[in-house]
Amino acid sequence: xxxxxxxxxxxxxxxxxxxxxxxxxxxxxxxxxxxxxxxxxxxxxxxxxxxxxxxxxxxxxxxxxxxxxxxxxxxxxxxxxxxxxxxxxxxxxxxxxxxxxxxxxxxxxxxxxxxxxxxxxxxxxxxxxxxxxxxxxxxxxxxxxxxxxxxxxxxxxxxxxxxxxxxxxxxxxxxxxxxxxxxxxxxxxxxxxxxxxxxxx
Numbered sequence: 465x466x467x468x469x470x471x472x473x474x475x476x477x478x479x480x481x482x483x484x485x486x487x488x489x490x491x492x493x494x495x496x497x498x499x500x501x502x503x504x505x506x507x508x509x510x511x512x513x514x515x516x517x518x519x520x521x522x523x524x525x526x527x528x529x530x531x532x533x534x535x536x537x538x539x540x541x542x543x544x545x546x547x548x549x550x551x552x553x554x555x556x557x558x559x560x561x562x563x564x565x566x567x568x569x570x571x572x573x574x575x576x577x578x579x580x581x582x583x584x585x586x587x588x589x590x591x592x593x594x595x596x597x598x599x600x601x602x603x604x605x606x607x608x609x610x611x612x613x614x615x616x617x618x619x620x621x622x623x624x625x626x627x628x629x630x631x632x633x634x635x636x637x638x639x640x641x642x643x644x645x646x647x648x649x650x651x652x653x654x655x656x657x658x659x660x661x662x663x664x665x
Contacts (some may be wrong), residue, residue, distance in 0.1 A: 482528030
């Protein structure tokens with residue numbers, strides 16, 4: 465057995481424990497989409513979660529190495545800690561593969577719920593098709609394992625390019641404070657599905 469293997473397993477076990485609670489997954493999603501600093505106080509205000517509960521979950525994520533303190537501010541005699549993700553959730557490919565199925569389900573469910581909410585809000589506000597370059601694609605197709613693997617590689621490449629575009633945009637917006645800034649969203653997904661019977665059959 466390689467000497468480096470046990471630390472990896474301990475690291476995954478610690479990550480799995482931290483992400484076993486849906487609230488912690490939601491906190492990470494809020495800090496990752498888009499990337500931003502967040503304090504337990506801010507999260508408590510935005511989510512309605514009691515501050516003590518929010519602080520507990522932030523500590524658990526920090527202990528697992530998911531987030532880190534990047535700033536401290538004194539407010540009303542107390543120290544407010546601001547956190548950032550240590551690593552973007554979208555780049556957790558290796559870690560995700562090693563997580564238990566129940567933890568993956570938490571991550572998938574919270575992430576997909578956030579996407580569905582964002583799409584619904586955009587449609588209601590008339591923003592979904594506002595820009596000419598907006599894009600949506602949905603399809604189901606018969607395939608085999610080789611085709612599924614090839615489709616997965618396409619999405620991996622697309623995600624890599626999107627992460628590069630995100631970093632480039634952040635750099636431009638940092639340098640040009642007068643640039644028109646707006647929030648964009650995308651979702652990449654590939655999964656085995658099923659044909660559902662038609663209504664009434």
